[in-house]
Amino acid sequence: WVPVFEKDEECIKYWASTIPAGRTSSSNTEGFFHAFLQIQMHNKKYKVSSEHKLIFRKADSVFPNYKTFIAEYVKDGIIEFVRELCSYASIYREAFEADIRLESTPSYPCIERMNFIVYALDATTLIPYVLFVVKNVSDEDERNKIFDFLESYIVRRAICKASNDNYSDLFNEHLIANEIITHNGLKSYIDSKGTTSILMPNDDMVYESFHSVALNNNRAKSILFLLESKIRGEDFATALLPCNSYSLEHLMPKKWKKNWPLPSSTTEEQRDVAVNSLGNMMLLPISLNASISNSDWYTKKNGSGKKKGLVHYASDLAIWNGALSKSIW
Numbered sequence: 001w002v003p004v005f006e007k008d009e010e011c012i013k014y015w016a017s018t019i020p021a022g023r024t025s026s027s028n029t030e031g032f033f034h035a036f037l038q039i040q041m042h043n044k045k046y047k048v049s050s051e052h053k054l055i056f057r058k059a060d061s062v063f064p065n066y067k068t069f070i071a072e073y074v075k076d077g078i079i080e081f082v083r084e085l086c087s088y089a090s091i092y093r094e095a096f097e098a099d100i101r102l103e104s105t106p107s108y109p110c111i112e113r114m115n116f117i118v119y120a121l122d123a124t125t126l127i128p129y130v131l132f133v134v135k136n137v138s139d140e141d142e143r144n145k146i147f148d149f150l151e152s153y154i155v156r157r158a159i160c161k162a163s164n165d166n167y168s169d170l171f172n173e174h175l176i177a178n179e180i181i182t183h184n185g186l187k188s189y190i191d192s193k194g195t196t197s198i199l200m201p202n203d204d205m206v207y208e209s210f211h212s213v214a215l216n217n218n219r220a221k222s223i224l225f226l227l228e229s230k231i232r233g234e235d236f237a238t239a240l241l242p243c244n245s246y247s248l249e250h251l252m253p254k255k256w257k258k259n260w261p262l263p264s265s266t267t268e269e270q271r272d273v274a275v276n277s278l279g280n281m282m283l284l285p286i287s288l289n290a291s292i293s294n295s296d297w298y299t300k301k302n303g304s305g306k307k308k309g310l311v312h313y314a315s316d317l318a319i320w321n322g323a324l325s326k327s328i329w
């Protein structure tokens with residue numbers, strides 16, 4: 001226990017630190033032990049009953065669940081079980097960092113980028129499967145192909161505001177239980193769910209959602225940040241700052257009635273949806289002055305007097321390419 005969980009102060013601090021977990025939060029210790037049990041209850045050698053699997057899925061009963069699991073299934077194999085637990089714990093500590101939004105994020109598929117998906121897009125139900133993949137896929141290129149597909153899947157569904165209610169079933173009950181640890185295997189499995197609640201949204205669905213689905217500010221900013229890092233790649237002239245260094249700007253402001261006349265073909269309800277859609281949002285390295293932010297499109301782009309506009313502040317962001325050339329938004 002000590003070398004893995006209490007080796008030094010930094011180690012103790014990591015395991016005690018708080019991580020988001022859906023609508024609540026927990027420590028890394030609790031998060032790891034829950035994830036490890038999700039993996040082990042699908043280990044074929046234990047032959048865990050369906051009834052116990054339903055019980056073990058509960059994240060708020062980790063300690064009693066371990067007592068039951070060990071008594072019913074591990075029995076005399078406790079030393080082997082603990083060695084496996086410590087091996088997974090070391091991998092978990094290397095792989096997961098909840099403060100990823102405070103750090104730079106690579107543009108290429110990797111575990112660091114996967115961290116951003118997990119924590120910034122509230123996809124912590126992915127953790128057991130990602131941990132399972134890191135432990136069991138030794139080829140880094142293959143691992144990153146899996147992460148690249150998972151990113152596309154999670155981000156597309158976030159853009160479309162698709163429900164994540166079935167993620168626990170998908171990533172634990174199906175992918176771990178079926179030992180799906182190749183890119184082709186994962187893609188084939190998701191592709192086979194084309195008409196179900198866990199389908200991969202196609203391009204048309206994503207395009208439509210950019211115009212018609214309202215997203216909250218944190219989720220919109222995270223998605224735009226991922227898009228920005230992908231578009232600019234690693235060879236862009238300026239470095240991408242950590243996500244939390246950027247603000248979110250509504251191009252057509254929420255207070256649109258004064259400076260953005262409503263076309264006769266559009267209702268106020270349609271306009272309000274458009275304002276909060278992803279297609280109307282952009283990243284900025286600084287918050288605009290309120291008077292500029294709520295101005296008409298020309299003033300918002302070019303500024304007024306000493307107050308700078310979008311053209312001044314957005315020049316280093318690749319995601320803006322084309323948008324600022326529009327005379328009418």
